[in-house]
Amino acid sequence: MADSSSSSFWTQANALLRKNLTFQKRHVKTNVRLILFPFLLCVLLVVLQKLINNELDKSDNKCGCICKREEGGRCQEQVCGIQYSDLDQVSTCAIPNPPEWPPLLQVPAPQYRAVQSDIIPFSDLPDNSCRRTGSCPVTFLFTGHNQSFGESMFVFLCVFTYYLTYYCVNTVAGATIKIQGSESKTEYTNFLEPAFFSGLPIYYLQTQCPSNSTFSVPIQILTTNMQQEVRCAQGLHLWRSSSSEVNNELYKGYRRGNTERQINEIVAAYDFLNTNENRFNVNIWYNATYKNDSGFDSIALARIPRSVNLVSNSYLQFLQGPGTEMLFEFVKEMPKPETQVKLDVASLLGTLFFTWVVLQLFPVVLTSLVYEKQQRLRIMMKMHGLGDGPYWLISYGYFLSISVTYMLCFVIFGSVIGLKFFTLNDYSIQFVFYFIYINLQIALAFLVAAMFSNVKTATVIGYIGVFGSGLLGGFLFQFFVEDTSFPRGWIIVLELYPGFALYRGLYEFAQYSFTGDTLGTDGMRWGDLNDSTNGMKDVLIIMLVEWFLVIFVAYYIDKVLSSGSGKSPLFFLKRFQKKPKSSFRKPSIQRQDSKVFVQMEKPDVSQEREKVEQLLLEPTINHAIVCDNLKKVYPGRDGNPEKFAVRGLSLALPQGECFGMLGPNGAGKTSFINMMIGLTKPSSGTAFVQGLDITTNMDGIYTSMGVCPQHDLLWETLTGREHLLFYGRLKNLKGSALTQAVEESLKSVNLFHGGVADRQAGKYSGGMKRRLSVAISLIGDPRVVYMDEPSTGLDPASRNNLWKVIKQAKQNRAIILTTHSMEEAEVLCDRLGIFVDGSLQCIGNPKELKGRYGGSYVFTMTTSVDHENEVENLVHKLSPNSSKIYHISGTQKFELPKGDIRIADVFRAVDTAKRNFTVFAWGLADTTLEDVFIKVARGAQAFNTLS
Structure with missing residues (x-):
């Protein structure tokens, strides 16, 4: 059974939390640098804001009076108000009396007007040859429930103009021409109608255009005099049988390509629905091709009123006759005061920059997780009793607290220095958005960490993801968001990528803060989330769902891969299986192939196997470890055969015994240890530790196990004392018992005095690290230690x-x-086992092994080369069964069976030899453990080679 004193969930969580806080304390400078990054970025944006505002606030951009003509150092002509002919100051100057602009239609440019084509097959459209001469008419479409009524409406709607008397004088004033249009883009407001400053012509519409129908007329806008070209455009009205037919034609004619032949634009379309003599019910389609780049559909403000007036007058004239008219002489903006020239840089650039700020946390969390994986610290903690639950709770909470602190500092910094991105938008929305995203980001880091085992690779990939997400969001995803023709469903699909979801949320904050700063209104509020153009609600839902989904998948994968051997992907089904009645099971040696193998084993190894069989049938608590026919086979790769690392090992180890494993490199010792501590899974067979099966219950075994691995697994920035405190807490040590155990451990391995205990482990020598690893393996009184x-x-x-x-x-x-x-091995081990090529060749205490495999003396004598034959004759006289095992330059070594000689005879023979020739040196030694090891290893390797 597992140790009853194993630590609880909260004891393990407390140990890990204390270790993480200590680790965090060692990295204060790193944390300060991390937090300073968003702070410096916010300061940079404020500095840019000030510099740009100072530049925009210069006299050239201000309203006021300037000297237009200067002579003799004195101003001869002064002009006040809006100063320049390009009217750049319209957006900032006071305009108490806005100009009156004639109402215009949005008329397609001649090369884009609707003609017959593959995409619009209607035969009543003009032939596309008119585009070469620039004479294509502008097309209006009509439909409704009552075709005869619609056609009667055409009569009035198609009387586009009165006579052109005094046209050149009166066009701009709007006194004569009833319908005018322009192909220019509109502005945000009607303070400046670009149709009169763009260099593009103003069109007047007629059923037929006369010859010489182009005029140039002088106009005056405020203080600016200019010439304006006016052209005639022929109007063409066409009936369609249904609204869906109209909609299809308009959609196909919208700008979808880069060539003129792909564009077929319609001026407007009217669906009279159920309009009759008693009811006026009309839907109007309008041409939005030339709306301004901001995304605001200002055409609806400037150009649509003329379409509405046109159809309204048609209906009135249908009812009352041609003399009835609804006057529409001009459109005019509301008066406005002078405003300061400024630009909200944070809102314009913040989406990209702040995406990088938030994403910067991802590689920080990722590298921390991969570091524990690369250094095998996670499995080291697991082998000393740390469960998956406490690890996930504390690690996740630890990264969440760091992320929340980071984001709070970020928002507070931005708000204190006055960035509208933060101050205008509702802080509760910002909190919910950032909180959900950082949780998703941490869960994603846990998931991605399973794919990496090297910190450098993870760091590079992490930062590529940071900058790549920001750049793709700014130069690709944002264009899709702003393109109203791009399907909204595909936007949601793109937002499934967390980087784009983050970018979209920050983009919405930026848009609302920029608009709020420009118009003097609030930024985003909770009610704005119901706006169809606001993507924040979709983003929050997507991130929330992904958070729970990703953390579930990450936990599942971690559960499968958290130890070196891993778990079955269907481990969660085991709780539904029937539990075995006993921890032990029948020995696996009963298989026929194992019987054949037993016959080739040495008697001591066979005896150990029989002991294991008996223990499995009649288990006792005296044996801490019982290995039952344990095997490990590595599959062949690159054409190489499979490798047998451990071949059917059976071993019983009682409490209070130190068992030593000897063997050459590659013999399978480390593979055996790795199976016992859960780093790899056995290919067959099993082992029981404190009665628990290593194939099914490693979590229980870890609570009573200590490990000193071959390579030191330590945190570089934690001290020796902090390591022992952490692992001591994992073993349920508390208070004074913990302090005493740590001090005794440090003293026992000579790491207590001279301040060594409180020095960071990264500054230890190799030997000091080794001693600390031994102390870690023994702290907490584990029942089994490797x-x-x-x-x-x-x-x-x-x-x-x-x-x-x-x-x-x-x-x-x-x-x-x-x-x-x-x-x-001879000093520490009660029993020894010699491992060769994955097999246990012999087992016993050191004295037994030397007696069993070392039944001879080693006689050594050094003489001149001339007397080597005399030495050989001397040895053969002492023991006819002797054998030479070494010979070089007069020095010879011989093995003498102990049963053939007496030591006194050897001394007597050497004294006699010294009288006959010169003996430089001689010696007689008993067999050492090293001799036994070499003899067993060579014999086993020779046997394996022959077999």
Whole structure:
């Protein structure tokens, strides 16, 4: 069973929170730089605002009086009011008496007027040859429920003008010509009608245009005198059978391409619906092709009134006769005071810049998550008992608190320095928008982190995403949003990408703040979200749904991949399966292929396997680890065969025992450890730790396990003491018990004195890091500890001190230790197992192994080269079964079976040899553990080669 003292959910959460806060304290400068970025950007926008406003506020842009003609240093002619002929000051100067403009129709340019084409197949339209001569008529369309009534209306509607008497004098004043039009774009207001300043002609419409129908007339606008060209345009009225037919023709004729032949524009269309002698009910289509670039449909303000007047007069004349007329002499703007010249730079540039500001948090969160993954810190925490629930709760809350603080500083900075982007829009809408998005961004970072294992790669991709999202939003997505002809459904599809959703929300804030600053009104309010042109509601709904969806998918993927071995994608179905009655199960050795394998094993290995079988049938709590036919096979790649890393290992390890694993590099020791600590899954077989199966219950095993990995897994900016405090809290240590355990651990590995304990781990030497890793594995009294080459890189004094710590620690726990040091294995391990090519070749305590595989003495003698034969003869006389194992330049080594000789005989023979020839050196040694290791390894490798 798992340790009953395992830490609770909130204990683990508290440990991780304290560690994160300590980690955050180490990065105060980084956080300050992060927060300063939006602050500096806001200051930059304010400085730009001031510079631009000062430039716009110069005298050239102000209303007032200037000297038009100067002689002798004195002004001879002074002009006051709007100063320049291009009327740039119209938007800022006081206009107490706005000019009167004749009401105009929006007339297509000659090259765009409707003609017969592939897209509009009506035969009553003129032939497209008229475009070459510029004589194409302007077309009006009519429809309704009653065709005869509509045709009778044509009679009155088609009387476009009276006689052209005194035309050149009276056209602009509007006294003679009843219907006039222009192909120029309109402005925001009617203070300036660009039809009279664009250089484009003013059209007057007639049923037939006479010859020499183009005039040039002088006009005066305020203080400006200019010549205006006036041309005749022939009006053509055409009946269509239904409104859908009209709508289809208008849609196909709208500007959709770059060539003239793709454009067929209609002046206007009228649907008389159910109009009759007693009812006037008309729908009007109008030409919006030339609306200004701002997106405001000011044509409806300036050009539509003439269409309405035209059809209204037609109906009156139909009822009352040609003498009846509804006068419409001019359109005129409301008077206005002088306004200051200014430009809201934050609203114009803020959408792109603020998108970058908010998205900057994404790579920060992403790299933090990938760093833990790259350094294997996440799995290290998991192996010491940190559950997925506390990890997600604290990590998510940690990043959320950082993001909220960042965004609050951002909005506060912008508001304090007076950016209209923040001050005009409702703060509650801003809070909801930013809060939902940063949650979506954090969830997205958790999801994307599963795809990366390298911090540098994640950082590069993260910042590419930041700048790419902003630039694509500003130079692609925004054009789709502003294009009213682009389908709204596709806009919503594009907003499914979180970067575009963020951009759209900021774009709406910018539009409302710019309009509010220009018109002196409020910015966005909650009621504005119901506006059909406002995309904020759609964005909020999309981001909210994506937030829950992404966080669910991210948690699921993390649950599957959170440990090295991972979980089954259908892990959530296990709760519906029946639980086994016992933690142990029948031994897997019963398979026929395993029986064949047993016959080739050494007796001690077979005995260990039989012990495991017995324990699985009659489990006891005395054995902390029981491995049952554990195998690991790596699949073949690039044409190479599959690799057997561990071949059917069976091992039983009781409490209080230190088991040492010896073997050459690549023998499978680390693969075995990785399976036991959950980094990889066994290919077959299993193991039980404290009665819990490693294939199904690693989360329970982690609560009573300690690990000292082969490579030190430490936070570079945390101190040794902070590491032990964190892992101690994970093991349910609290208060004085935690403090005492940490101090004892630091003292035991010689990291307590001299301020070493409070030095950042990144500044430790390799040996100090190794000692800290050992201390981490032992803190909290884990029942099972895995140490992978714990003394690597230590000096002799530190190594001896560490051995004392491990010796003391093994009294009440099971330890599995891998090492290449035979001395370490002999000092620390109660039993040893030698691993070669994934198989356990022998098992026993060091003395047994030396006795079993080392039943000989090693005799060494060094003489001159001339006496080598005499040495060989001497050894053969001592032991006929001796064998030479080493020979170089007079130095020879021989193995002498212990049963063939007595040590006294060897001394006596050497004394005799010294009288016959010179002996430089000689020695007789018993077999060492290293000799045993070499002998077993060579024998196993030779057997595997032959087989």
